[in-house]
Amino acid sequence: FDVDYLARQLLMDVDGDAAGTLLRSWPTMVAAAEDLWASLPGRRPGVDERDRPITSLAAQAATIETSLSGRVAWPGQGPTSPRIDQMTQTFLNAASLVRRYGAEIRHEQPDAHRDLEAARTRIMHGLYLAAHAVNVALHEHGRDRVNDARNAGRWIHLAQHHSPYAISPTGVWIDRISACENTARSYLTDRFAQALAGEAMRPVDDPSRLAQALATWDIQTHRALARDLEPSNILLITRTQGLIAGASMVLVDAAATAGVLERSDRLLPAIADAGRSWCNLASRWGDLAPPGARLEEPLARAAAEVRAAYRQITHDKTTLASPEVIARRPGLPQAVPATLRAIEAGSELAVVVAEKAGAPDLIGPARALSRRAHNDVEAGMATPPAEGDVVWVSPTDIFAKRLVPLPPPVAETLRAASDATIDATSSASAVATLHQREDMAVTPDGDPGLRGKTVPEAGRPPIATSTGPQR
Secondary structure: OHHHHHHHHHHHHOOHHHHHHHHHHHHHHHHHHHHHHHHOOOOOOOOOHHHHHHHHHHHHHHHHHHHHOOOOOOOOOOOOOHHHHHHHHHHHHHHHHHHHHHHHOOOOOHHHHHHHHHHHHHHHHHHHHHHHHHHHHHHHHHHHHHHHHHHOOOOOOOOOOOOOOOOOOHHHHHHHHHHHHHHHHHHHOOOHHHHHOOOOOOOOOOOOHHHHHHHHHHHHHHHHHOOOOOHHHHHHHHHHHHHHHHHHHHHHHHHHHOOOOOOOOOHHHHHHHHHHHHHHHHHHHHHHOOOOOOOOHHHHHHHHHHHHHHHHHHEEOOEEOOHHHHHOOOOHHHHHHHHHHHHHHHHHHHHHHHHHHOOOOOEEEHHHHHHHHHHHHHOOOOOOOOOOOOOOOOHHHHHOOOEEEOOHHHHHHHHHHHHHHHHHHHHHHHHHHHHHHHHHHHOOOOOOOOOOOOOOOOOOOOOOOOOOOOO
């Protein structure tokens, strides 16, 4: 599931500057996926019809890797994509676990067989999404080159297939990645929903998992923010905080539906507002993260565990579970207080992230910052320049893909988004704190339901209710 989530995130915000790093990372990801596929129990000797798609995809990726090796022309040698590398490592970790414990699986049983088919489908779907993300990045890279040529007054021949922006040398790579994407899609066609319907759902064997995951996340975010942190890591923090807000809404709604938590007209809207603010802030920090930027491993692991712990309670295979199903899950009584404490703590975290937004030495990719500056001015979100139209980033810096200081409109709107996040999270924190206190006061200490339950706190104590920090 985590590969699927990361691939979807990549697909939503990929751009042309990342095309080279994504392309260089693709063959290694496919090799790791093939390794996991081969490690699954029940593989028959010889050539199996079931294994031909992954074998074909691995062969295609291997030829791409050979073509990239020692290549001087674009994309040349350089860094790989940390986001694809994270998915690759997930495949490798899973393969290691399967090889260690796979002998215990009775794969001849119908339930185990269906679960293994679902696992293969998950692997292929992750590859399909990642291949599509690489393809989108290649098209965007071609679009950027066409626009750069037009802005410089140079003529450029547009492509006649795929899209007008599949120009040389990008076009040949689009052809090859498209072949990989089509191989994955052919496997998934008429199979995806049916295969995943047989996926085994692991029961919640540790009701305190979410509380522990959120406590670890709180610790790791503060350790990371105590240092000079790369924008890519702040992007991960803000995105994960947005995910926490969204999942909290699901849990609170399920608890209220079950009648074990008092329904509030203020709680869900406040959490929703905080989630939107975190997501908006994340999109702005995303402009500052260069394509090859690395994530801090402890922070990335903590974020992955938060995603997994929420999903275990909120999801039913491929879809969000209904409030009635979530209400019956044994982890809910511990999960709701834990997630509300995370909402409370979000206001303090927003203040720390806002301090990073005020740093005078922030830099980011020239093209992304140029677009953001012009868009913010046109949208009236930033103060327009008195002298009229301004070129905020030098075309030379854009063409050379340099990292440049933040243009004034970008710095202004980043600080404004940070302030808005502080306001929204402070409101959500206050409402969450009051709701918990009122709910505990209504419920007797001996109530075996959700209210009145406590979870040992491994992180910081909840912050006090406030009307918002002074800025």
